[in-house]
Amino acid sequence: MRIHPISLFRTVWRKINSKLFYKMVILYSLLTVIPLALVSTTFYLRSKSIFETRLLESRSHTLVETSDKIDFILKAVAENLEGYADDRVMISVLKNDRVPSTGEINLAERKSLESNLIAFLNFVLTNTDLGINYIDAIYLYNEAGKIYKTENATDPEFHLALTVLPFSQRDKPEWAFFVDHSRLVCSIQIIDYTTNTKLGYLSVMLKPEAIKELYASYPEGSFFITNNRNVILSAGNPESVGELFQARTSKQIVVNKRVSLYSGFVYFNVVSRSELYHEIIQLGRFAAWTTIASLGVVLLLTFVLLKRVTGPLRKLTMLMRKAEKEVFVPIKGIRSYDEIGILSESFNSLIAEVRDLIDKVYKAELYKKDAEIKAIKMYMSPHFLYNTLEIVGIIAKSPEGIKVVPEMVQTLSRILRFSITPGNDFISLKTEVQFVQWYMQLHQYRLGERLTFTVQVPEELLSVKVPKLILQPLVENAVIHGISQIMTTGHIEVLAYELDYDLILEVRDNGGGVTRQEEPGSIVETKDFTQTEAINEKKGLGTGLNQLETRIKLLYGARYGLEIIDTAGEGAVIRILLPMTFTEG
Structure with missing residues (x-):
């Protein structure tokens, strides 16, 4: 039986048009220009290695500078805190809290001491460069859990957690492995050296906004401060504070890391691949333009096919993102019978069902x-x-x-x-x-x-x-x-x-x-x-x-x-x- 060429062509075309796989085979075949692929690949790999090494070195140097700047502030805060721990009024109040009869302090003297203590804390906060620029609040805790704090200070969230800090040196301040209302916490034990007893804790909490200013030059979402267990203590996005930092190693990001020898904090700089290879992409575009003249016909055909294939996919992706935000719009204008057409019909059915459920059940x-x-x-x-x-x-x-x-x-x-x-x-x-x-x-x-x-x-x-x-x-x-x-x-x-x-x-x-x-x-x-x-x-x-x-x-x-x-x-x-x-x- 003889098959007519036109009938055979229609049969083959219908087969190809019904399968996305066949369309992509044709597309890749048209784009397979072996000499250009070899040249482009060699150029890309060589340039990629050069630019990646250069950018990572630059990022690493920037991270060192930023971490040193942050450590300088943290060290200054800790040194000031260490100096405050010897305040005579503070120790007198804490000693009286521990043993009320200590020093035979009467009620009037007690009130005067507490008033002087609060005035001292407020003075530190409002009359020092560190206090004005970086310190959000100062807290003094006695062993019974009573808190003395600076004026307008927010009640602390986790003051009991201070008792589990290791304090490797009793007379030295230590940065906490947690945050309180997104604030970095530095605390020191108050010791009565005459009796060698612990009287309480003096804690300083830093302004989250002031710490962010120290790394404000970084793009949002690219710089993080964590503890040694990768729990985020400071970040450009406040909602990520307290979450576990995921140091992804996929092809999408690169992570630079530096551990602070002073505070124990870990500084991360996340660099997106798109930014990392920005210059090489520019060079790739230049190489592509040099071949446009010889591949004009191929590129034209590729453009037509890609537009036909990816256009519905882009439209469907946009509508799916709207659906995630509870904006349900069906897709229109899809007339193909391949996988895209089937997917579009399924999407429209799903949208109709969701609308019906919202109207009849949820409301x-x-x-x-x-x-x-x-x-x-x-x-x-x-x-x-x-x-x-x-x-x-x-x-x-x-x-x-x-x-x-x-x-x-x-x-x-x-x-x-x-x-x-x-x-x-x-x-x-x-x-x-x-x-x-x-x-x-x-x-x-x-x-x-x-x-x-x-x-x-x-x-x-x-x-x-x-x-x-x-x-x-x-x-x-x-x-x-x-x-x-x-x-x-x-x-x-x-x-x-x-x-x-x-x-x-x-x-x-x-x-x-x-x-x-x-x-x-x-x-x-x-x-x-x-x-x-x-x-x-x-x-x-x-x-x-x-x-x-x-x-x-x-x-x-x-x-x-x-x-x-x-x-x-x-x-x-x-x-x-x-x-x-x-x-x-």
């Missing part, structure tokens, strides 16, 4: 969650107001109680003003505790000596941020379902403490124990904060606690919530687990 879940939180907030205020007014009404019926009604009304006005004031839904734990104390005072008016209460909240937790009106339902439950059910004196205790970097709030009472109800949707008694699923037959204490449980989980997730502990008829304990977050300021 729907956000609306649902927002509606649930608003519903809970709408419930909380009238529920609390009703119960509070009921207490006032009961007390006002007795002749003795009518005398305290004005005080109760004043307390009630404070409670109402707090509960209905619009604004932030999150407040400090200190404010929430104050509100609960007002609330329990109202119940004391009604129950008299039958109710006592205590609040135990450490001072360092008073600034923790909590949802508004989170303790009131627990206290209300303890009064109504606990204290009101017994004839003896009832006691309510409110506690707060930290556990595994989470905040625990507890309300304890010595009432009649947990009241068992068959209330669908109430809270499960559990010893595990991660068990949060609701079932129909559970131990419940009312709708208020159920709403509080739902509110916490909507705000923070399923890991957080309530835990109810029955103490076998001798009272009850209700705990709340919240993440540890602090208010600003």
Whole structure:
């Protein structure tokens, strides 16, 4: 059977046009000019070796100069710190902190010493060239953890880490292997040489911006200061501080490294290959232009084919980058049937599916969650107001109680003003505790000596941020379902403490124990904060606690919530687990 040449050509062309591999074979065949390839390769390798050696030597010399400049500043700071460590006022304060009776310092003298100490630290910071230009803050720590610091100094993050510094020489300062608020830390032990005892630590923290100025001539992202474990201590990009420096050895970058013999820091200079071979690229372009005349036809054909092949790929790459930023645009104008056409169709299908998921699932879940939180907030205020007014009404019926009604009304006005004031839904734990104390005072008016209460909240937790009106339902439950059910004196205790970097709030009472109800949707008694699923037959204490449980989980997730502990008829304990977050300021 004879095959027509035109039919054969169409068959072969269809085969080639359907496979990207065949297109690239044709392209590379057209570009294979052996003499030019040999000359260009020899020229490139020789020039590459020369320029690479020259640039790396230049970069290495620049790195030495920069590291010496930084080490000079670090050494100056350390030497000044060493001189400050012998300050008489500082040692007197620390000795008195260690043994309060030392030197028989009275309260007035103590205040005067502390005032002089702070003035000394502020003087160092504001009246020395190093302080003005490089030092961000100065801190003095005694052995008990108390901190003296310069004016407007940020609270340190990791002052306890100073205790694990090796301090190879007790009377010499040492640069820390960590940063505090992105600041380099230098610390020295304060020693009482008369008793050979350690009194505390004096630490200086440098301004991150001032250190960056020392290597500002480097392109962004090309200079890093790390510790000996490659943890980044200073870099042009603040977000990279604290991360592990990756000294990549791929063809894309070259790394120059120098270890400081003084501070122990490691200085890295990252050089991109594009910058390294900039000059050789220029020479390559010059060589290419000399061959354009003889290869004009080949280059024209190559341009046409490359544009046809890489154009859709560039367009698809651009749209994929937009998709990474949640801008979903389908690709258009692709009419080929090869791998690019298949990839484009798959991309368009993926974009359509993502849009559908966003519209039908993601947005729907956000609306649902927002509606649930608003519903809970709408419930909380009238529920609390009703119960509070009921207490006032009961007390006002007795002749003795009518005398305290004005005080109760004043307390009630404070409670109402707090509960209905619009604004932030999150407040400090200190404010929430104050509100609960007002609330329990109202119940004391009604129950008299039958109710006592205590609040135990450490001072360092008073600034923790909590949802508004989170303790009131627990206290209300303890009064109504606990204290009101017994004839003896009832006691309510409110506690707060930290556990595994989470905040625990507890309300304890010595009432009649947990009241068992068959209330669908109430809270499960559990010893595990991660068990949060609701079932129909559970131990419940009312709708208020159920709403509080739902509110916490909507705000923070399923890991957080309530835990109810029955103490076998001798009272009850209700705990709340919240993440540890602090208010600003």
